[in-house]
Amino acid sequence: MDAAQPGIFAQGARHHYHLEFDLRPDATPEDVGAALAGLREPAVTAGGANVVVAFGPDVWRRLAPADAPAALHAFQPVGDPAGSHAPATQHDIWIWIHGAGPDLELDMARQIVKSMKRAGSLAAEQPCFVYRDSRDLTGFIDGTENPPVEEAVEVALVPDAEAGARGSFAMTMKWVHDLDAFHALTQPQQEGVIGRTKEWSVELGDDVKPPTAHIARVVIEDDGEELEIYRRSTPYGTVGEYGLYFVAFSADPTRFDKMLARMFGTAGDGLHDRLTEFTRPVSGSYYFAPSLDGLEHVISGS
Numbered sequence: 001m002d003a004a005q006p007g008i009f010a011q012g013a014r015h016h017y018h019l020e021f022d023l024r025p026d027a028t029p030e031d032v033g034a035a036l037a038g039l040r041e042p043a044v045t046a047g048g049a050n051v052v053v054a055f056g057p058d059v060w061r062r063l064a065p066a067d068a069p070a071a072l073h074a075f076q077p078v079g080d081p082a083g084s085h086a087p088a089t090q091h092d093i094w095i096w097i098h099g100a101g102p103d104l105e106l107d108m109a110r111q112i113v114k115s116m117k118r119a120g121s122l123a124a125e126q127p128c129f130v131y132r133d134s135r136d137l138t139g140f141i142d143g144t145e146n147p148p149v150e151e152a153v154e155v156a157l158v159p160d161a162e163a164g165a166r167g168s169f170a171m172t173m174k175w176v177h178d179l180d181a182f183h184a185l186t187q188p189q190q191e192g193v194i195g196r197t198k199e200w201s202v203e204l205g206d207d208v209k210p211p212t213a214h215i216a217r218v219v220i221e222d223d224g225e226e227l228e229i230y231r232r233s234t235p236y237g238t239v240g241e242y243g244l245y246f247v248a249f250s251a252d253p254t255r256f257d258k259m260l261a262r263m264f265g266t267a268g269d270g271l272h273d274r275l276t277e278f279t280r281p282v283s284g285s286y287y288f289a290p291s292l293d294g295l296e297h298v299i300s301g302s
């Protein structure tokens with residue numbers, strides 16, 4: 001039976017590397033297949049790291065029209081371009097490597113970039129790491145309410161019998177934090193921005209949680225059902241620039257759109273997410289991570 005790319009769900013890797021590519025306008029499906037086949041060469045697959053490959057909407061439609069869900073669309077800018085907003089920086093292919101150490105990830109990233117030269121060029125790269133006990137650099141635990149792996153499959157994968165079955169819609173966004181501003185807040189104020197306590201990640205009670213808290217904005221009910229996504233974000237940074245490389249998967253990409261609208265104040269209720277006062281996205285793309293069979297078809301050209 002067809003299966004999802006296992007790296008979407010694989011846990012435990014403390015080192016991550018994200019690569020985004022733009023294809024040459026004249027790259028053929030054969031060029032793309034040959035470039036991706038390079039990812040299977042022994043030098044790349046040795047070492048036990050996970051690799052997830054995903055495609056921008058236009059490219060996936062061109063490569064595999066029958067396996068492209070109708071809902072697949074490019075990332076659109078959100079918010080006020082003159083103020084708080086999320087820019088769109090859509091690229092063609094996103095490759096996410098995660099494994100045991102930065103040495104292995106860098107070796108793999110270099111091999112992949114070399115192989116991808118057959119079809120395109122590197123547009124953006126970002127090494128990331130797990131910070132302390134899975135915290136964001138703000139100091140808050142990130143992932144508390146993430147669905148456990150057994151539920152994540154249903155949250156993240158396109159159901160069987162639909163176009164793109166066992167594939168997953170993905171969103172990537174690089175956020176740059178203003179930690180000086182965030183840490184200038186008292187701890188109770190910081191907790192009001194997130195909606196959870198800092199040390200143990202306990203949800204604030206409805207009587208104290210502001211309606212502008214991050215979790216108050218991204219928890220959305222639709223017909224009594226909570227809209228869920230499966231998050232795989234990790235921090236990145238140097239002393240000069242740091243933040244969160246946000247990654248999430250979903251069976252339905254409109255969940256991302258709805259959450260972003262509520263974060264950036266375009267949902268029509270006049271509210272925004274206070275977190276956006278302390279961190280800003282500098283990239284935003286939507287991708288489709290096909291099933292293993294879907295990926296294999298592109299690689300083999302069959």
Ligand code: HEM
Pocket residue numbers: 136138140141142143144145146173175194196201214215218219229244246256259260275279
């Ligand atoms: C720099 C950017 C962001 C930071 C630092 C951040 C941080 C956090 C933290 C600390 C939590 C609470 C703990 C947890 O349940 O994981 C959380 C929850 C969550 N975040 Fe974010 N987040 C960011 C961006 C986003 C974006 C862009 C989305 C979606 C578009 C999002 C969706 C969610 C969801 C769905 C939850 C779980 C809410 C719940 O069920 O309680 N986050 N985030």
